[in-house]
Structures are given as structure tokens and as C-alpha cells.
Amino acid sequence: AQRVTQPEKLLSVFKGAPVELKCNYSYSGSPELFWYVQYSRQRLQLLLRHISRESIKGFTADLNKGETSFHLKKPFAQEEDSAMYYCAIRNSGNTPLVFGKGTRLSVIA
Amino acid sequence: GAVVSQHPSWVICKSGTSVKIECRSLDFQATTMFWYRQFPKKSLMLMATSNEGSKATYEQGVEKDKFLINHASLTLSTLTVTSAHPEDSSFYICSAIGGGAKDTQYFGPGTRLTVL
Numbered sequence: 001a002q003r004v005t006q007p008e009k010l011l012s013v014f015k016g017a018p019v020e021l022k023c024n025y026s027y028s029g030s031p032e033l034f035w036y037v038q039y040s041r042q043r044l045q046l047l048l049r050h051i052s053r054e055s056i057k058g059f060t061a062d063l064n065k066g067e068t069s070f071h072l073k074k075p076f077a078q079e080e081d082s083a084m085y086y087c088a089i090r091n092s093g094n095t096p097l098v099f100g101k102g103t104r105l106s107v108i109a
Numbered sequence: 110g111a112v113v114s115q116h117p118s119w120v121i122c123k124s125g126t127s128v129k130i131e132c133r134s135l136d137f138q139a140t141t142m143f144w145y146r147q148f149p150k151k152s153l154m155l156m157a158t159s160n161e162g163s164k165a166t167y168e169q170g171v172e173k174d175k176f177l178i179n180h181a182s183l184t185l186s187t188l189t190v191t192s193a194h195p196e197d198s199s200f201y202i203c204s205a206i207g208g209g210a211k212d213t214q215y216f217g218p219g220t221r222l223t224v225l
Contacts (some may be wrong), residue, residue, distance in 0.1 A: 042218075045213070
């Protein structure tokens with residue numbers, strides 16, 4: 001069964017400090033991995049996906065199949081990065097996402 | 110970008126009544142929509158997969174007679190909570206696949222249901 005683990009419920013960092021939001025997964029096969037972000041009072045929106053290998057808003061995430069991890073990183077946190085971050089997994093195609101429990105990132109000025 | 114709307118955004122109802130929640134893809138056709146439920150401070154839990162023109166596929170533990178899903182067109186899926194009880198109070202979120210990147214899931218803003 002697919003499972004996504006985000007070990008931290010809350011992560012607080014100072015502005016300008018590096019950020020790493022952890023995500024580990026268990027899956028038999030070749031999954032697609034995503035990071036979604038939910039800002040206060042807004043809907044979930046896609047932040048990035050592993051197959052596109054791009055940087056969005058300064059965030060990057062590398063899929064490590066050996067460690068089954070997909071940690072989200074940003075070298076210098078900004079106050080506007082404060083939000084709820086969800087790691088998600090799915091098969092390829094029109095299949096549903098399985099979400100982790102989410103990590104709330106709080107960037108302190 | 111692709112937009113998914115939900116209506117209503119919040120609803121309060123009495124125990125025993127039924128509530129219908131609509132999910133619409135505004136500027137694209139969505140052959141597949143998903144319904145999730147989110148409890149306070151918890152993650153999103155998939156309830157069912159809704160395919161246009163066919164019966165929804167429910168996740169284990171989700172009562173199909175209680176949570177009726179209809180996907181009558183390529184832009185509309187509805188979730189009806191029948192005979193609602195206080196324990197059904199939750200945040201219901203839909204998502205749709207389609208739009209610019211064909212397999213990207215776009216999420217609606219959610220509907221907060223409170224059953225008194």
C-alpha cells in the first residue's frame with residue numbers, strides 16, 4: 001500500500017534560514033511524487049512534482065529512491081513561505097493522490 | 110490556469126437532512142474528479158473517485174449510500190451527504206484532473222459542512 005510520512009507537524013525557522021521539509025514514502029513500483037502547498041485561507045495548489053525537476057518559488061525536491069525520500073528544500077526561507085505543505089504520491093495517470101499529514105511551516109521575521 | 114470551484118463554500122444543516130455539494134471545473138473538461146475529506150489538523154483522506162458517466166469508486170470504509178456521488182457531465186460532480194449526522198461535519202474538498210497539464214490535479218477551495 002502507498003504511504004506518505006511527514007514526520008514534522010510543525011517547523012519553525014527564522015527568515016533567511018534554510019528549510020527542509022521531510023517526506024518519506026513507501027510504494028511498490030515507480031510512483032509520482034508531489035509537493036502541494038496551502039496558504040492561509042486558500043486552496044491546495046501544486047508546488048512541484050518530481051518528474052519536472054524544476055524549482056518553484058526557490059523550492060526544490062529531489063527524489064531519492066534508495067532512501068524513499070522526497071524532501072522539500074529552500075536555501076533561504078521567506079515570511080511568505082509560511083503555509084501548510086503536503087507531500088503526495090500516486091501512480092501515473094488519472095489516479096488519486098495519497099497525502100501525508102502535512103507540515104506547517106512558520107517563518108519567523 | 111485551470112480552476113475548480115465548489116458550492117457552497119460552507120453549509121450548516123440539521124441532523125437528518127441531506128446536503129449537496131457541487132464541484133465544477135470552470136475552464137476545462139475533467140473526466141475524473143476526486144472527493145476528499147479533511148478533518149481538523151489532519152490530512153486529506155480520499156473518499157471516492159468520480160468518473161464521468163460511470164459509477165464512482167469508493168474507498169474502503171466510505172459508505173456509498175451515505176455519500177452519493179454523481180458525475181453527470183465533464184464539468185460537474187456532486188457529492189450528496191444523506192441523512193447527515195454531526196460526525197459528518199468536516200471539510201470536503203474536490204479535485205479534478207485536466208487543464209493545461211493533462212494529469213495535474215486541480216483542487217477546489219473546499220466546503221465546510223457543519224451538522225447540528
